[in-house]
Amino acid sequence: MDYLDGLRAADASVNTERNYASRIALYLSYTEALGIDWTRPSLQNLSGYLRWLVNEPLPSRGQRPDPEPRHRRPGTANAHLGTVCELLRWSALRGLVPDTVINILAQPKYLVYLPEGLDPGKDGQNRTVRAKAIKFSVAVPGFEWLTYEDVGQMIAVARHARDRFLLDLLRETGIRIGEALGLRREDMHLLPNSTMLGCKIPGPHIHIVRRPTNTNRALAKSRQPRWIPIAADTVNFYTDYQYERDEVPQAPLCQPWVRHPALSG
Incomplete structure (x- = not known):
């Protein structure tokens, strides 16, 4: 895949390339199984994929089944989706993914507390940054997801x-x-x-x-x-x-x- 070739050209480590390849393969398998066009996922599709990543049990590590099912942690699921978002952005630059898809991947976020050393700008324009629109957050105890x-x-x-x-x-x-x-x-x-x-x-x-x-x-x-x-x-x-x-x-x-x-x- 050209995307992985680009990682190699950027001198990414072998582990990085291996992780990205497995994450992309998993996303492509998921979209194919559900009949989703991988180049045109909706917000619902990506949110569903994020939930699936933590709900789907991981394969057994040996020939025998694990005593208890293992699942990905929310942080790991976020990393998987982050790789997918990078793939979609890279593909959009090559005309494979429409801009409407890229627009849902991030949204403006206003920084109430600025990182040390960051100039807020004359009119506070530097306080607004782009942040991931879809990711797991640590839920407050007592609250459930719909x-x-x-x-x-x-x-x-x-x-x-x-x-x-x-x-x-x-x-x-x-x-x-x-x-x-x-x-x-x-x-x-x-x-x-x-x-x-x-x-x-x-x-x-x-x-x-x-x-x-x-x-x-x-x-x-x-x-x-x-x-x-x-x-x-x-x-x-x-x-x-x-x-x-x-x-x-x-x-x-x-x-x-x-x-x-x-x-x-």
């Missing part, structure tokens, strides 16, 4: 189209609750082509913008705007919500922004 299927059950029993849309949006994009509640119609670019809205980003997507003036006090954590692609199912959930909202006479009165005609469908 699986993709768990959220699907919540969507199925939700009574309102608005709730179904928000649950699906959170599941598919991984945005924070405050970011979802702070979305405005002007942030929803759901057409295949949004040039009429002054946006050159192709395909359906949303824009995450930090607005301290939101009347519901919803606030995006990052000060750096970003955009996230969304799937057709999420667009359908949003359409259902719009139909439901149009049946409420008071709805237009609680909206401080202008509805764009291109976003009505």
Whole structure:
């Protein structure tokens, strides 16, 4: 593989090359088994792969089965996914992976506490860095993770189209609750082509913008705007919500922004 040849040309150690090769082979086997295009994984696909890495028992170390199943640690799973992300970025530079995939791999992170010696910049611009969007964190005791299927059950029993849309949006994009509640119609670019809205980003997507003036006090954590692609199912959930909202006479009165005609469908 050209990617591994590049590691060798960069004078990477034999162990590094061996580890990267095994991690890439595992990812390619996983995507092939599930019928996923390895060049176009969604946020759901990558999150599912990360969970699979820690849930799937490791092979036995000898001819006899291990007394107890062994599993990868979360830190090891993060390292595996990190290698996959590097492969996807490398492939994107060669036109094999679309930019929409690369955009979901990292998100802006605001540094409240700066590392020693780092200049924050005149306007604090150096406080915003790019951080991994998908990784395991050490959970606080007493809290549990909701699986993709768990959220699907919540969507199925939700009574309102608005709730179904928000649950699906959170599941598919991984945005924070405050970011979802702070979305405005002007942030929803759901057409295949949004040039009429002054946006050159192709395909359906949303824009995450930090607005301290939101009347519901919803606030995006990052000060750096970003955009996230969304799937057709999420667009359908949003359409259902719009139909439901149009049946409420008071709805237009609680909206401080202008509805764009291109976003009505």
